[in-house]
Amino acid sequence: MPARPIIIDTDPGQDDAVAILVALASPAELEVLAVTTVAGNVPLALTSENARKIRDLAGRPEVPVYAGCPRPILRPLRTAEKVHGPTGLDGADLPPPRAPLAEGHAVDFIVEALRAHPEPVTLATMGPLTNVALALIKAPDIAGRVREIVMMGGAVRGGNVTPVAEFNVYVDPHAARVVFESGVPIVMHGLDVTHKVITTPERLAAIRAIGTPVAEAAAGLLAFYDRRDLERYGAPGGPLHDPCVIAYLLAPGLFAGRRVHVAVVTDEGPALGQTVADWWGTTGRAPNALVVDRVDADGFYALLTERLARL
Ligand code: BDR
Ligand code: CA
Numbered sequence: 001m002p003a004r005p006i007i008i009d010t011d012p013g014q015d016d017a018v019a020i021l022v023a024l025a026s027p028a029e030l031e032v033l034a035v036t037t038v039a040g041n042v043p044l045a046l047t048s049e050n051a052r053k054i055r056d057l058a059g060r061p062e063v064p065v066y067a068g069c070p071r072p073i074l075r076p077l078r079t080a081e082k083v084h085g086p087t088g089l090d091g092a093d094l095p096p097p098r099a100p101l102a103e104g105h106a107v108d109f110i111v112e113a114l115r116a117h118p119e120p121v122t123l124a125t126m127g128p129l130t131n132v133a134l135a136l137i138k139a140p141d142i143a144g145r146v147r148e149i150v151m152m153g154g155a156v157r158g159g160n161v162t163p164v165a166e167f168n169v170y171v172d173p174h175a176a177r178v179v180f181e182s183g184v185p186i187v188m189h190g191l192d193v194t195h196k197v198i199t200t201p202e203r204l205a206a207i208r209a210i211g212t213p214v215a216e217a218a219a220g221l222l223a224f225y226d227r228r229d230l231e232r233y234g235a236p237g238g239p240l241h242d243p244c245v246i247a248y249l250l251a252p253g254l255f256a257g258r259r260v261h262v263a264v265v266t267d268e269g270p271a272l273g274q275t276v277a278d279w280w281g282t283t284g285r286a287p288n289a290l291v292v293d294r295v296d297a298d299g300f301y302a303l304l305t306e307r308l309a310r311l
Contacts, residue, residue, distance in 0.1 A: 003031040004147075004249065005117055007110060009068070010242070011040025011127030012050040013088055014225040018218050018304070019126055019242040020051065022250075024058035025307040029250055033113050033121065034064045036106035040127035040171055041080045042088035044070040047127070050089045052097030057214055058311055061099060068106030068131035072172035080167060083228060091224025092217040110135040111142055120147035124249065126242040128168050129153065133175035136182050146184045150249060152242045154190035154262065154275035156291060165273030166191050169264060173273045177264040180275075186289040188262065189244040190275065193255065193292045197244065199226050199237035203301045207308060214311040247300050248292070250307075254299045257292035261285040 008023060010016045023030050035055065037047040048067040055063055071077045084090065102109070110131060114121050123132055123146055136143060153168035153176065161170040169176040180186065199222050208219040222240070229238030248255050261283060265274040277291050 003027060003029055004122060005031045005033055005119065006122045006124050006249065007033050007036060007113060009036045009038060009106070009123060009125045009127065009131050010051060011038050011042070011047045012054060013041040013047070013084055013127070013242070014091060014221040015240055015242040016041070016126045017050065017054045017089060017221055019246045020054045021058055021214065021218060021311060022243055022304055022307045023124070023246045024055070024060045024063065025310045026250055032063050033117070034066055034102070034109055036066045036068050036109060036131055038068045038106070038127045038131050039070050039077050040168065041084045043077070043079060044068070046088050048101055049097055050087070052099065052101070053089065053094040056098050057094060057217055064102035066102045066104060066106040066109045069134065072128060072130055073133065073174045075172065078171050085224065089221065092220040094217065106131050107134045107138060111139040114142040114145040117145070120145055122147045122249065123149045124245045125149060125151040125153065126245055128172035129175040129179045130172045133178035136178060143182055143184050148185040148187060149179060150187045150245050152189045152194065152245050154188050156190060156192045156275065156277045156279070156293065158191065159274070160191060162270065162273065164271055166275070169275055170273030173264055173266045177266050180262050180264050180288055187248060188275070188289045188291050189248065190291065191239070193295050194241040194244055195233070195239040196295050197240045197297045197300050198235050199240050201237065203237070206301070206305050210305065210309045212309070212311065215308050218308050243304055244292070244295070247303055251299070251303055254296045254303070255292045256294040257290050259287040259290050261287050262289045262291065
């Protein structure tokens, strides 16, 4: 099987960083055409710098990084330094990026890459969906060129920003709505699955025990990322969100879910940013997403650890 072409759209972020590392460690399965950045966990200048630091750490200087949108479509940007630290990559001391951003805007790159590639391209999204929504608005013809959008975003049973909304969807709910209404096949990894892959001390120790600079950095990032969640969720470790996207692309058999219709709430008020999943088919609306809610967590961490050891 030739490697599957993907574009990673992301707002690094420690969990984004680990996801990017795992993707770049897997060239036999995933051809990463580019990393595109968006404002989210931290402002765009930082997510764009962080993506390039991770590219350097992975030793993959040929993978271009394009900067995208500095703010959501309608709402003011809400960032998450309380979770990720002021840099977005607190927990690892990485040197400044060796190379600049690629020239051009991420939205234009996405449009051109989808049009130009001989086969449909997968969009692996790990942040607010601003870039992807604008690409679909700018060039509706690309919808048919997307193999699927495999995303981290949303929540069926409880949010992490509000009682019902997950961060990536909450930050740009209008973009998420454009994406869910686009007709492009979607695989949604929301909190319902990411809270089932807990970074326990044993799993973290297994990553650290690899003993390479990459593993040391990844373990540092994950340990920092965990620190609030241990208290907040009362679990033996924090949930690990964005790597679910890449693990699904590498080993879909680790995951299971249900094909349902998902609507995104864009009305101001307590439900803003909610992903309303029609679990029992009460609306009669055709499914627009595979909502993943089950995972083999040990298999997931074994895969992550094995891939990080390759870098
Ligand atoms: C999502 O929000 C960000 O903080 C993480 O990087 C992840 O993409 C989890 O809600
Ligand atoms: Ca993210």
